[in-house]
Amino acid sequence: MDTFTRNYSIALAVIVLGLLALWITASWNPRVGELNEVLESDPKLADYVYDFRVVDYADGVATISTPRSFDVPAMRFLEIVKPELAGKAQDDPAMVAAQQNLIEHQKRAQTLILGKPDVERVDWQLDVQWLAEHGVQAPAR
Template sequence: MDKFTRNYSIVLGVVVIALVAWWISSIWQPRVWEINDMLEADAKLAEYPYQFRMVSLDNGVATLSSPRNFKVPAIRFLEIIHPELAGLAQDDPKVIAAQQDLIDHQKRAQGLVLGQPDVERVTWQLDVQWLADHGVQVPNAS
């Protein structure tokens, strides 16, 4: 192997190792895993059809997954987990009760996460993957 090829191979190898190290450090989030374990262990949250999960923790800001936002209204999610709600009016008592149940579970997840000493604030991120797995296409942000 000539000198140029050897040096090129060494530089390329260092770059690849650096990129792999950066990638591993970006996905290595043991604190997120710990908090997700805590959320999974909560009896009240475990009974709900949707599992709220922490996506990231950055400088005291916890991002939690949510099955709803302004793009995907709660009723769309609720019709998936409670098919009997399909076609009912928004003001139907069954729909209102299901919405309140969702709110209660979301607030519980938020409260548990905010109870952690290293969490100052919670933001929400739409769980596009869960929705896609259940046949819901999320409109693109434009």
């Protein structure tokens, strides 16, 4: 290998490693892991069909994943995790009970995270990866 090619390869490797280190440093947030431990250690949330996860934490705002939004209604999620609800009307007692159960678990996740002194607010982010894994295409935002 000639001198130019060797120096060029070394310089390119240094740049790539530098960018990789910068990306890892920017995306690493130990507080997210700590907040997720709070959710994982709760017995009620551990038994639920969906794992609520903190996906980001910055400046007192924790962002938690959710399987529902205005674009993907709760009914769609519930039909996936409880196939016996498929085709039922929104006001069917079983569907209403399942929606209420989802709401209670989502509120519990929010309450647990807001109970931490450094968390001032909770935002919700649609879990498009979970939905995609279950055959639901979430609208692009």
